[in-house]
Structure formats: structure tokens, C-alpha cells
Amino acid sequence: MQNNSVEKKVLIEGSLLITESMARAGADSFIGYPITPANLLYLYGSRRMPLMLPAPDEITTLQWMSGLAATGRIPVTATSFPGFALMVESINMAFMMELPMVIVLVQRLGPATGTATCGSQGDISLLRGMISGGHQLPVLCTSSFEDCWSLPARAVSLAAELRTPVVLLTSKEEVMTQKSFDMSLLEEITPVKLKSYEGEETYRPYMVKEGELSPPFLPVANGKWQVRLNASTHDTNGILQHSNEEAMANTRRLDAKAREKLKDYTYYQLDEQEGARTIVVSYGITALAARDVVYSMREKGKKVSLLVVKTILPVPAVYADIMANYHKVIVAEENINAQLVDLIYGVQRPENVVPVGSIGKMITPGEILKEEDCL
Amino acid sequence: MNGILKTTALPYCKGCGHDLIAKKSAAALEKLQFTPLDVVVVTDIGCHGIIDKCLNTHTVHGLHGRSVALGAGITFGLDNPEKKVLVFIGDGGSTIGLQHIMEAARLNLNMTVVVHNNMLYGMTGGQTSGLTPQGFCTTTSADGNPFSGYDICELTSTAGASYSARIMGVGDITPSLAEAFAVKGFSLVEIMEICPSYGVKLNPRRKLSEIVESSGRKIGVWRNEKKSFIMQQGKKKNDLLASVEEVKNDFPATLEKDISLVISGSAGEGVQSAATLLARAAMRSGCHVTQKGSYPVTVGVGFSTAEVNLSPAPINFHGIDVPDVAVVTSGDGLTHSKKRIEGMKKGVLFIDESLDTPETGAEVVRHDFRSVGARSASLYALLFFANHTGLIDYEAIFRTIQESGLKEKVPVEKLREKLLQ
Numbered sequence: 001m002q003n004n005s006v007e008k009k010v011l012i013e014g015s016l017l018i019t020e021s022m023a024r025a026g027a028d029s030f031i032g033y034p035i036t037p038a039n040l041l042y043l044y045g046s047r048r049m050p051l052m053l054p055a056p057d058e059i060t061t062l063q064w065m066s067g068l069a070a071t072g073r074i075p076v077t078a079t080s081f082p083g084f085a086l087m088v089e090s091i092n093m094a095f096m097m098e099l100p101m102v103i104v105l106v107q108r109l110g111p112a113t114g115t116a117t118c119g120s121q122g123d124i125s126l127l128r129g130m131i132s133g134g135h136q137l138p139v140l141c142t143s144s145f146e147d148c149w150s151l152p153a154r155a156v157s158l159a160a161e162l163r164t165p166v167v168l169l170t171s172k173e174e175v176m177t178q179k180s181f182d183m184s185l186l187e188e189i190t191p192v193k194l195k196s197y198e199g200e201e202t203y204r205p206y207m208v209k210e211g212e213l214s215p216p217f218l219p220v221a222n223g224k225w226q227v228r229l230n231a232s233t234h235d236t237n238g239i240l241q242h243s244n245e246e247a248m249a250n251t252r253r254l255d256a257k258a259r260e261k262l263k264d265y266t267y268y269q270l271d272e273q274e275g276a277r278t279i280v281v282s283y284g285i286t287a288l289a290a291r292d293v294v295y296s297m298r299e300k301g302k303k304v305s306l307l308v309v310k311t312i313l314p315v316p317a318v319y320a321d322i323m324a325n326y327h328k329v330i331v332a333e334e335n336i337n338a339q340l341v342d343l344i345y346g347v348q349r350p351e352n353v354v355p356v357g358s359i360g361k362m363i364t365p366g367e368i369l370k371e372e373d374c375l
Numbered sequence: 376m377n378g379i380l381k382t383t384a385l386p387y388c389k390g391c392g393h394d395l396i397a398k399k400s401a402a403a404l405e406k407l408q409f410t411p412l413d414v415v416v417v418t419d420i421g422c423h424g425i426i427d428k429c430l431n432t433h434t435v436h437g438l439h440g441r442s443v444a445l446g447a448g449i450t451f452g453l454d455n456p457e458k459k460v461l462v463f464i465g466d467g468g469s470t471i472g473l474q475h476i477m478e479a480a481r482l483n484l485n486m487t488v489v490v491h492n493n494m495l496y497g498m499t500g501g502q503t504s505g506l507t508p509q510g511f512c513t514t515t516s517a518d519g520n521p522f523s524g525y526d527i528c529e530l531t532s533t534a535g536a537s538y539s540a541r542i543m544g545v546g547d548i549t550p551s552l553a554e555a556f557a558v559k560g561f562s563l564v565e566i567m568e569i570c571p572s573y574g575v576k577l578n579p580r581r582k583l584s585e586i587v588e589s590s591g592r593k594i595g596v597w598r599n600e601k602k603s604f605i606m607q608q609g610k611k612k613n614d615l616l617a618s619v620e621e622v623k624n625d626f627p628a629t630l631e632k633d634i635s636l637v638i639s640g641s642a643g644e645g646v647q648s649a650a651t652l653l654a655r656a657a658m659r660s661g662c663h664v665t666q667k668g669s670y671p672v673t674v675g676v677g678f679s680t681a682e683v684n685l686s687p688a689p690i691n692f693h694g695i696d697v698p699d700v701a702v703v704t705s706g707d708g709l710t711h712s713k714k715r716i717e718g719m720k721k722g723v724l725f726i727d728e729s730l731d732t733p734e735t736g737a738e739v740v741r742h743d744f745r746s747v748g749a750r751s752a753s754l755y756a757l758l759f760f761a762n763h764t765g766l767i768d769y770e771a772i773f774r775t776i777q778e779s780g781l782k783e784k785v786p787v788e789k790l791r792e793k794l795l796q
Contacts, residue, residue: 008621009621009623009658010616010619010621010622011622011664011666012619016615016616016619019615020614020615036672047611047612047615048611048612050611051451052608056474056478057474059444059475060444060474060475060478063437063444063445063447063448063475064447064451065448066445066448067444067445067446067447067448067449067452068448068449068452069448070445070448070449070452071449071452071453089438090441093438093441097435097437116672117669117670117672173667173694176667176668177665177693178651178654178664178665178666178667179664179666179690179693180622180654180658180664180665180690186616219452220415220449220453221412221413221433221453222412223413226431226432226433226434227433227434228427228433228435229435229436230427231436231438232436238434239427239428240425240427240428240436288693289691289692291691291692292691361694362692362694364692364694364696365692
């Protein structure tokens with residue numbers, strides 16, 4: 001971050017930064033349904049977004065968002081697992097129709113209704129498997145207030161560039177905690193524009209130019225070209241097909257676009273210490289504790305590196321490459337089933353990769369790393 | 376063909392009413408002089424939904440039951456009465472998506488829903504739907520549906536739709552459809568049909584008119600004199616950050632090391648606002664701070680706890696397991712924080728003198744915090760903490776109260792007097 005002006009200290013929650021960031025990036029509609037701990041985002045969204053609609057449930061939320069996106073808007077919402085679960089089929093629809101939108105998922109303790117006012121990091125396995133067919137949505141995860149400014153804007157621009165729903169992952173402890181923060185550190189955000197079709201040949205809604213993976217956009221009800229959007233298997237015209245070659249190529253393209261463009265949105269913080277043989281890996285709210293313990297170990301003369309991952313899905317291969325350079329890899333996340341480790345290694349977790357987990361309370365710095373862990 | 380329909384050879388079973396509905400809907404739109412690109416047809420899942428490829432309009436083919444909500448989203452986005460959003464849905468989709476229909480009717484959105492009610496789920500094998508009339512035989516109710524079906528027109532009318540109509544799916548239904556399509560506001564037309572593949576075979580010798588009549592459903596129109604939804608948004612902020620109050624560093628630094636503080640009291644006694652005042656006052660003295668609350672879901676009753684971290688350096692981890700300072704102002708607060716206080720091996724506990732002191736390794740300071748009144752007890756306790764420890768200048772708290780516009784709500788002079796006694 002660059003210091004743009006004189007210091008301006010404020011006491012704010014991550015929710016406010018997230019909302020303003022998305023609005024400046026071009027998100028123009030907030031569709032809300034109340035759920036703890038995402039309610040501050042709804043409140044701020046209602047004050048800031050040019051259009052706010054109160055939906056009667058989370059299925060409607062996603063359907064209204066999809067309809068708005070079909071007309072050229074970039075809608076956002078915020079929810080937590082119980083609401084997100086209701087949205088899943090409709091997110092699949094938006095993925096298949098290629099509609100840009102951002103869903104802010106504020107994690108709380110599950111399963112089911114769990115504990116509404118307790119933070120957690122239990123949803124990334126769900127996010128990995130939520131699209132039928134195993135396709136992936138981009139998932140970015142904030143791990144600091146600075147991220148609460150930069151990543152929501154990137155989620156919006158990514159949604160527009162790739163024509164896809166994007167999930168911004170956060171946690172109760174980030175969006176509901178007030179923190180002193182210097183606003184002069186915030187960088188400018190440039191609004192995004194959807195790439196429109198400007199050709200003179202008949203518009204085919206799912207036809208991409210050679211070498212590209214996302215089709216140009218036209219809103220429904222435009223007076224020049226017919227637009228067809230389809231949640232069922234379809235060809236480049238948007239016409240329903242069973243499984244012909246053109247339709248399967250379209251579905252393969254959907255699978256490829258998030259993965260093949262991953263290098264454009266791979267975000268992580270790598271703080272390597274020369275000579276370190278141990279690395280702490282974390283994300284989201286637990287990254288705060290990870291940073292603290294790494295810095296305090298270094299003050300004690302111990303050598304340890306830090307990797308905070310911010311692009312969660314698709315999983316960038318570079319994470320495993322970095323981790324392979326260390327004799328001991330400690331992965332800290334607020335769940336009890338090592339979901340990030342699972343995403344990176346599947347069933348072949350190397351023996352030197354040690355998960356540190358917790359439920360019901362934040363992982364403390366001391367739980368992540370002991371002096372004897374710094375080899 | 377350059378009209379609404381691309382072809383008259385539609386992909387429906389012989390004798391299916393969907394063919395009639397598609398052709399007459401196209402005729403009605405043309406009668407109202409809509410061009411194909413003025414129209415967005417949103418289709419649901421079901422046999423009716425395979426019409427898309429036969430249309431020259433914009434087409435959106437969504438999920439089962441959700442087409443009305445999807446069409447509502449498009450209606451919000453267009454916000455243009457010159458465009459027509461037309462949703463085709465079946466009786467099955469209307470069952471699973473009933474809430475979406477009710478919502479669009481309640482808001483009286485400018486769109487039309489055409490319910491193809493052939494009284495069963497045709498695409499999946501002829502099962503009973505929520506709109507199947509009582510006694511009608513389906514593959515899953517061979518002896519006749521034991522339940523009565525929804526009257527979708529009564530429901531939408533009650534919800535507030537401008538126009539709801541039920542018609543028989545026979546003959547030239549163009550005028551009825553045109554009447555519905557011309558409505559400004561929400562209109563729904565339920566068209567009664569009988570599925571030739573399942574309905575006819577499972578209900579031999581029954582006529583459509585007799586089935587509809589015996590179900591008690593009226594053929595007719597329901598109207599509400601109600602204006603169509605108009606998009607209205609209240610005052611918006613064009614920058615949320617602009618209105619965030621800056622906290623100036625105008626007091627000398629007093630804090631040399633990290634302090635974690637937990638204050639527990641009762642809901643409605645100003646615990647959270649007192650914690651925020653402390654946090655802001657600490658910022659005035661150059662501190663980095665975090666503050667968060669914890670309380671039951673019923674926010675107006677029971678305990679209210681706030682956690683505050685104060686530090687001369689930037690704060691990453693803000694969780695507090697065992698605090699350096701605990702402040703307890705009520706019985707609710709004590710019950711909630713007792714275990715934490717018992718875990719304190721050092722630090723200071725400030726506790727109202729009306730309460731029993733739990734076993735703790737912390738230094739205990741007992742004081743009558745509630746003597747200033749319940750609503751100010753938390754603030755007084757934090758002022759007392761600041762004065763007692765010297766970690767934060769209590770004048771910074773008073774200045775923050777003054778500048779936060781709380782001066783009228785807080786008995787400042789009383790608090791100052793008590794504090795300096």
C-alpha cells in the first residue's frame with residue numbers, strides 16, 4: 001500500500017471497507033437477506049449501493065441478482081452458510097449463464113445453524129465442491145483490513161472479466177470487529193466495465209473469440225441482438241442441447257476459464273526468512289495469529305517463514321511449490337478437518353505438513369507455533 | 376418468420392395445450408405491437424420450457440420453480456414499461472416456486488406470468504403437483520389426488536397482483552392473453568389444460584371443463600386497483616468512508632505495552648458504547664485498538680460483553696482468551712465472564728461491589744459502579760479503570776463523549792464528580 005495523503009485514523013469494521021470497495025469497483029446493486037454475522041454488510045450495502053432490494057429469502061436473492069446481472073448490472077450480496085446453502089443451486093445457474101456477481105460469504109460456526117455469533121473457517125471444502133461437475137468459481141479470502149479494501153474490488157472486476165459469480169470469503173471476526181485503521185493507506189479503485197459485444201455479425205451469447213475464454217456481454221432486452229441465457233446445457237447460441245460436441249465444448253470452456261486465468265488473480269503474502277526450515281501457512285482470520293507468532297518467534301531469534309494465501313480457489317499450484325521448500329509446514333485454519341491442506345494435497349498429505357485447527361474459538365498465536373517447531 | 380415465433384412447428388406432444396399457449400401468446404404480443412427484442416421470455420423447467428428455441432425474443436431459461444424470481448430480477452434491472460417480461464411456468468414450477476410468485480404479486484412488479492396448468496408434472500412422468508385438483512388421477516395418485524390444490528389466482532390476487540385470470544386452454548385465447556399482457560403491474564394467467572400423455576390416459580372419459588368445474592376453481596378475472604411497482608431508492612451515500620469520523624491523536628501516549636480488556640454487564644446498560652468510547656479515547660493517545668461485542672441473539676436482554684485490545688503497536692490477532700483486565704458491572708456480566716476471570720493468574724478485576732468476587736489470581740478492585748445508575752455503570756467502570764491504572768487518560772474519554780454528541784445522554788458532571796471523589 002502507498003501512503004496517499006496525511007494519516008487519517010478511524011475506528012471501523014471490515015464490513016465498511018468491503019462495501020465501499022465493491023461499490024467503487026462498479027458493483028451497483030445490493031440484494032439483501034438478513035443473517036448473522038453478515039448483517040453489517042447488508043446495512044452498509046443499503047446505504048451505499050445505487051440499488052438495494054430486500055429479498056424474501058436467499059434463493060430469491062440469487063435469482064434477483066441473476067436477473068439484474070442479465071440486464072447489465074453487477075450485483076452483490078452477503079450471507080453466511082445457512083443462506084449460502086440455499087443459494088447454491090442458483091449460483092450454479094449464474095455460473096452456467098455466465099452472469100457476473102459477488103457473494104460475500106461470512107463464515108460462522110456450523111454445521112447447520114451452528115453458532116451464529118461464533119467465527120469459523122469451515123466452508124472452503126463446500127466452496128470447492130459446490131458446482132456440479134466439479135467446476136470452480138474464483139474464491140478470494142481477506143486476511144487483513146488492507147485486504148478488505150483490495151480484494152472486494154478485485155472480486156468485482158474478476159466477476160466482470162470472467163463473467164462469473166465470485167465468492168469473497170471472510171469471517172465474523174473480520175466484518176464485526178472494529179479496528180483502528182489509517183485510511184490514507186487506501187489505494188484508488190478503478191471502476192470496471194463489462195466487455196460488450198460490438199460486432200456486426202449476429203450475436204451468439206456463448207461464442208468466444210479464439211484465445212479467449214469469456215464471451216462478450218449484451219443485456220437482455222437490448223434492441224439490436226437477441227440474447228439467450230441458459231442454465232441448462234447449451235450451445236454457443238444459448239440453445240438447450242443434450243450433449244452435442246458444441247455444447248460439451250461450451251461446458252469445458254466454463255471449466256477452463258477460472259483455472260486458466262488463475263495467474264491473473266493469484267494473491268498471497270509470502271514472507272520468507274533466509275535459512276528458515278519451517279513455514280507457517282494460513283488464511284483469513286487465522287492469518288492474524290499466524291503473523292503475530294511468526295514475528296514474535298523472529299524477535300526471539302528463531303527462523304520461520306510465513307505464507308498467507310488469499311486466492312483460495314482454484315488452488316494455485318505455487319502454494320505447494322513454496323511449501324515443498326520447507327522441512328516443516330504448519331497450516332493453521334479454524335476448523336478441525338484441515339480443509340486447506342485437503343485442497344492442496346488431497347489424500348496424499350506429506351508427513352511434514354502439520355495442520356493446526358480449532359472450533360468455537362479463534363486459534364491463538366501460541367497454538368500455531370512453539371519455539372521447538374522452528375527447526 | 377420475423378414475428379415473436381420463429382416457427383409454427385412447435386415441439387409439443389399432439390393435443391398438448393402448450394402449443395396453443397405459445398402461439399396465442401405470440402399473437403397477443405404482436406397484437407400489442409411488441410417487437411421480438413422488446414420482449415424477454417423467461418422459461419421454467421417443464422415441457423413448456425422447451426419453447427425457447429422457437430422464439431425470436433430474448434430468452435432466459437433458468438431453474439425449476441425460480442423463473443418468476445429470475446424474471447423479477449430482470450424487471451428490476453430493466454425498470455422500463457416499454458419492455459415486456461413474460462414468464463412461462465408450469466403447475467409444478469408454481470408449486471416449488473410459490474413464494475416467488477407471491478413476492479412478485481405483492482410487489483406488483485411489471486411482468487406477466489403464464490401458468491401452464493396441465494395438473495401434473497408432465498416432464499418427469501405425471502406426478503401430482505400442488506395445483507392438481509382433488510380427485511384428479513396422476514401416476515403417483517392412481518386413486519385420485521387426495522388433497523385439494525392451490526387456487527393460484529386467489530392467492531396472487533390476495534397478495535396484491537393488479538390482474539389475475541383463469542382461462543380454459545381451448546379456442547382463441549389471444550384476447551385474454553393480450554388483456555393480461557397489457558396490464559401495468561403484475562399479471563398472472565392460469566391456463567387450464569390436460570396433459571395428453573398422462574392426464575388424458577389416467578382420467579378417461581373426464582372432460583377438462585368438468586374437471587375444472589368440479590375442482591371449484593372459477594374461470595374469471597381478479598383485479599386490484601393498485602399502481603405498478605416503481606423503483607424508488609432513498610438517499611444514498613456516494614462514499615461511506617467520507618462520513619467516518621476521524622480520530623485525532625491529541626493526547627500524549629500513555630500505554631507502553633499491550634492491554635487486553637473484557638467488560639461484561641447487562642444488555643441496555645451501554646457496555647458496547649462504553650467500550651467504543653474507551654477505544655476511541657485510546658486512539659487519541661496514539662494507541663492501536665480493536666473492539667468487538669458479544670451478546671445473546673436477543674440483543675435487549677441478558678449479558679453484554681465487549682472485548683478491547685489496546686496496543687502501542689499495530690494489532691494483528693485480536694482474540695482474548697484470558698484478559699489482562701476484566702471489568703464486571705452486573706450479575707449477567709459476572710455469569711458470562713466468571714470462567715474467564717477464574718482463569719486469570721494476574722491482571723486486575725474491577726467488579727461492582729454488589730457482586731460476589733469469583734476465585735481469581737487477578738488483583739481485585741471492588742467499587743460501586745452502579746451508583747451512577749445502571750445505564751452509565753459500564754462507562755463509569757471504564758473511566759474508573761482509566762483513572763485507577765493511568766493506562767489511558769480519562770480526560771480523553773470525557774473529550775470523546777463530548778465530541779461524539781453523547782453529552783446530552785451521559786451524566787458527564789455526575790461521572791466526573793464520582794470519579795474524583
